[in-house]
Amino acid sequence: MSKIIYTLTDEAPRLATYSFLPIVEAYAAKAGVEVEPRDISLAARILAHFPERLTPEQVEPDELAALGALAKTPEANIIKLPNISASVPQLKAAIVELRSQGFDLPDYPDEPQSDEDIDVRARYDKVKGSAVNPVLREGNSDRRAPASVKQYARKHPHRMGAWSPDSKTNVATMGHDDFRSNEKSTVVAAEGSVSIEFTAADGTKTVLRSAVPVTQGEVIDATVLHVAALRSFLKEQMARAEAEGVLFSVHLKATMMKVSDPIIFGQVIRVFFDEVFQQYGDDLAAAGLNPNDGLNAILVGLDSVSNGAEIKAAFEAVLAKGPELAMVDSDRGITNLHVPSDVIVDASMPAMIRTSGHMWGKDGAEHDTLAVIPDSSYAGIYQAVLDDCRAHGAFDPTTMGSVPNVGLMAQAAEEYGSHDKTFQLPGEGTVTVVDGSGAVLLEQAVETGDIWRMCQTKDVVVRDWVKLAVTRARATGAPAVFWLDESRAHDAQLITLVTTYLGDHDTEGLQIEILSPVDAMAFSLERIRRGEDTISVTGNVLRDYLTDLFPIMELGTSAKMLSVVPLLNGGGLFETGAGGSAPKHVTQLVQQDYLRWDSLGEFLALAASFEHLATTTGNARAQILADTLDRATASFLDENKSPGRAIGTIDNRGSHFYVALYWANELSQQTADADLAADFASLAGVLGGAEEAIVGELIAVQGSPVDIGGYYRPDDAKASAVMRPSATLNEALAAL
Structure with missing residues (x-):
């Protein structure tokens, strides 16, 4: 049987997979294609490095290493969803969650001293930052917007903020x-x-x-990079932002560049709060509060420091004095310096450009901004x-x-x-x-x-x-x-x-x-x-x-x-887009049972994966699945079945239903394989006839909090129940 590897990753893409993968498995099986899930989430990668501390039932295989070996073979056909490139705060949060779930993991040692600490730190460092991509990317990248997506964007353009020739953003x-x-x-x-x-x-x-x-x-x-020169540069830019009356922001890659950029981020905090570190630097160091982890990690850690309230007040005084910082979340007081992974340059700069060159100030309004990108490469x-x-x-x-x-x-x-x-x-x-x-x-x-x-x-x-x-x-x-x-x-x-x-x-x-x-x-x-x-x-x-x-x-x-990666030895890696918005979607799901994640990237990657499989194995039905999924995706876009913006409209789960419906219709109408058409004719009829009922079941659950069992390691049963609330759709897939 032909095989496609479907990676299980993190956050919103992981949750979407609970809904979409059963559809993929059911349709692929009719073409003799096995779809095999492999867990390369941050949680699974952490657990894979500490097998001796876990019970036999808890041990996770090192799927990333296995897929890295597979990527070097001609047989590789891997669909890779966005994963967390963990910053240290994210890594620590994942460890805390896993320990609460009963996994006997050690603390992350910030300053390892003993041989054991050094070993533990080395293991954790293997899952930090861009640990996944370099392993799987045994080929160069071909990324483009498919014609159907481009046509849709032209017919249904997104909003772009107006620009003024007097903009002071630089x-x-x-x-x-x-x-x-x-x-x-x-x-x-x-x-x-x-x-x-x-x-x-x-x-x-x-x-x-x-x-x-x-x-x-x-x-x-x-x-x-000379740190003394960096500090001088940062002081100059803080003064410039204040003089020009613009927001100060810093844009780095503290996830992928997991050694250098956290250090640079820490220097930004040290310079911005220079007077605080001059007065309380020893206290912060003694408490293990590292500015490389971001301002939020320091402020939270001060709760357990004897003079923490005094130090926190000193930080607040500097924030009030200026220059004014760009905000990630002005309603919650989350500044550009709070969390290193909140200001990833490749996501934050386009967002600024799209919004008239503005970022948000603490007043909740848009302002011109000085975007500090220290290295000039x-x-x-x-x-x-x-x-x-x-x-x-x-x-x-x-x-x-x-x-x-x-x-x-x-x-x-x-x-x-x-x-x-x-x-x-x-x-x-x-x-x-x-x-x-x-x-x-x-x-x-x-x-x-x-x-x-x-x-x-x-x-x-x-x-x-x-x-x-x-x-x-x-x-x-x-x-x-x-x-x-x-x-x-x-x-x-x-x-x-x-x-x-x-x-x-x-x-x-x-x-x-x-x-x-x-x-x-x-x-x-x-x-x-x-x-x-x-x-x-x-x-x-x-x-x-x-x-x-x-x-x-x-x-x-x-x-x-x-995003197609033609692997050097003849295999294929098919990536599904970026995951920068994934965290906020998880928050909304947990609070409102509404997942706004857009799985279009998964649809595009899956079609390319089927096509590659057909080319390399001669599986004609895989090519039919690819062609019909492409046409179904075009219908999906034309009919505007992407997740809506508000409760009461279809979310990610509704999108999956409509792709399943359009795909079944296309399969039932294709003439290349009569038996395959017959297999899907019944399903197409059931899904089409039950459209109103299925959409009703998917929307009816919205509006209330849900329990998925964990952020970094969801409980499979709970998350699956949340992401598959339509009994009618589930029964139709089971019948197929």
């Missing part, structure tokens, strides 16, 4: 002494390994990481968008073009693979990358507290990236633009490789450009305002940023993108 970035400006890069001459060594000012040598495997031809980079792309909107106004979703993306991400390419090679330095000295012969490949001077990192990008991955870019340009006829800056060390190496590998392909008649990110952004914006499409061919971080930015402007959300 991006502030360091431009010196940061990761971009200090970057050094080289190409590895021969397969082997390198070590990372820190030599202190007194000559003491410490090996930070030994035996990092490297392959011939891969690009390795090393860079450092990619900050300029957002300034380019702000300047374009100031000059030309908001984008028009009814006419604007698209910017699909081909992303270099396989085998933990670039920054997102740097976590195990990122260090905060304990003193002044030098960090070197040394090969097996003792030769120094890269070297940087560092000072106390500086953040140093090394990145790797495999040659085979770059070759595949170039091939995919040419393939997409040929398939679409759109220009393909490599977003690479010749003045940046890493990009200069890639430009040489890209220029070489383009020669391996027939590019006659194609428009392929290499532009700096800022110039590429300007080029793309000019084209999308004319309604023209432009393929962005980017590195890993820009892939993340752009596949939120452009879809949010075009479609109102990044969850409606088709």
Whole structure:
């Protein structure tokens, strides 16, 4: 039997799966396709690393490792839903919940001292941040808005806030002494390994990481962000925000960049509340309250500190004094500095751009904002968008073009693979990358507290990236633009490789450009305002940023993108969009039994998965499922059956019903397989005849609180009951 792996993840996508997966399993079975769920949620990954502390019934297999191995095989066909890239506060919250459910897990050690603490911390660190994506992404990324989605967005445009040419919203970035400006890069001459060594000012040598495997031809980079310069920059921007009368906000990636960006976030809090840390820094440290975890973690922790009320008052005094902070939730007093995972740059910046360049102030009103993105590697792309909107106004979703993306991400390419090679330095000295012969490949001077990192990008991955870019340009006829800056060390190496590998392909008649990110952004914006499409061919971080930015402007959300990862060894990984809005949807479900999560990404990924299965296994019925699901999704969009905005309308569960109905109709009417048509004719009749009853059952439960048994690890029975409240629909699927 052919097989599709369907991942169980976190938050709203996990809850939606309780409703949608039974539909998928029932329909797939008719094509001889097994749909196998695999749990890679944050909770499951935590439990998988502590088997010796659990009872036999509690032990969870390491499904992520198993899927990582599968992703390297031609048989791989994996549908991957959004998962939590856990910040430390999220990780700690998950541990607390799991312990309350009876799992004997140790505390997360902030400052491990004993060998046991060091071991526990190392295990937890394996599930922190972007632990899932680098394991599964054994291929480069092809992300685009399907034609049906784009057509729907043009017919039913989302709201875009008006822009004023007098807007004072801007991006502030360091431009010196940061990761971009200090970057050094080289190409590895021969397969082997390198070590990372820190030599202190007194000559003491410490090996930070030994035996990092490297392959011939891969690009390795090393860079450092100087914390003293960061602190000076932050002070200047706080003064600037106050002087210009705009909100102060910081935008980082404290989930994916799980070592460097939490440290930077902590420095923002230290500088903003400098007088508090000067007076009470020792008290906070003694209580284990780390600013890297965010202001909220400190304020909550102060409840158990003897002089906590006094310290809390000091924090409140600084907040009142200014500059005024942007708010995540003005009603609840949640500022931009409260929780690191609340201000993820690729989600927060597009939201600002979509809302007239505004963020929310503590008064509950919109205001111009100074968006602080400390490292200058990619900050300029957002300034380019702000300047374009100031000059030309908001984008028009009814006419604007698209910017699909081909992303270099396989085998933990670039920054997102740097976590195990990122260090905060304990003193002044030098960090070197040394090969097996003792030769120094890269070297940087560092000072106390500086953040140093090394990145790797495999040659085979770059070759595949170039091939995919040419393939997409040929398939679409759109220009393909490599977003690479010749003045940046890493990009200069890639430009040489890209220029070489383009020669391996027939590019006659194609428009392929290499532009700096800022110039590429300007080029793309000019084209999308004319309604023209432009393929962005980017590195890993820009892939993340752009596949939120452009879809949010075009479609109102990044969850409606088709995300295909052609795996290097012939398999397929099919991702279902971004999960940035997932937490708030869970809150609404628990309070009101209403889930507004949009599963369109799941529908798109599933169709692509069936098509891949048909191509690789010759399963003709899988192709029929793919084709009919595509047509059903088009009907779903045309009939506007996405979750409504308020109780009393269909939510996520209602969307699933309508996809099931339209899909059954399409299957019953297709002529390629009479037996399959007959199988679904009865179901289509039952679902169509019972539409009013089923919708009534789905809406009737709305409005009251529900118990799903846990946020990070829901109880399967409780969550399934909540997400499958229509007995009529459940019986129809069972009959199939």
